[in-house]
Amino acid sequence: DQQVKQNSPSLSVQEGRISILNCDYTNSMFDYFLWYKKYPAEGPTFLISISSIKDKNEDGRFTVFLNKSAKHLSLHIVPSQPGDSAVYFCAASGNQFYFGTGTSLTVIP
């Protein structure tokens, strides 16, 4: 049973525009939500997180929004850069981390 879902397998965005990646979850007991970025032949790297008691966290070009009532979080990247092209995984933490299936972002120069 997939407790964290990313329904968009891929996304293409023009350089300089906003990228919005979405994630839905089912378990209201998750404490933290995280985004990881993965390049080919590398392991995922931590990008940004948000506590379940917050609704927004910002770090430079990256902002994560959490809507607990909708059990939905999103990652905004502004402005998008070609180096942002990667697979993005959202994750939720409790006793373990639950990961989504990933969204492949392509930023077109």
Place this chain on the structure above:
Amino acid sequence: KAGVTQTPRYLIKTRGQQVTLSCSPISGHRSVSWYQQTPGQGLQFLFEYFSETQRNKGNFPGRFSGRQFSNSRSEMNVSTLELGDSALYLCASSSNGQRRFSGANVLTFGAGSRLTVL
């Protein structure tokens, strides 16, 4: 600070064989988790070890096992390999000392071991 090191990076096995993968965590990290990544399935949690004890376990068959040594290095073993076991196996370490992870104890991943079963 050295990162998480996984060996081997690539390996090919045949059905019925067994395989052992190794993971050296970041120095000082006592929590080691293992994940299986396959296309369309994302990262599936296998198990987590902390101080040589399995602390959490995912929904994988008993053919998948692991252990952790006193220096926090960890190994996972897959016996009687099946074609469906072909995947990228990722190890991640964390400084998390609690059973529940917090946002301050994020996972740091290795580059993975790519297993192909023929």
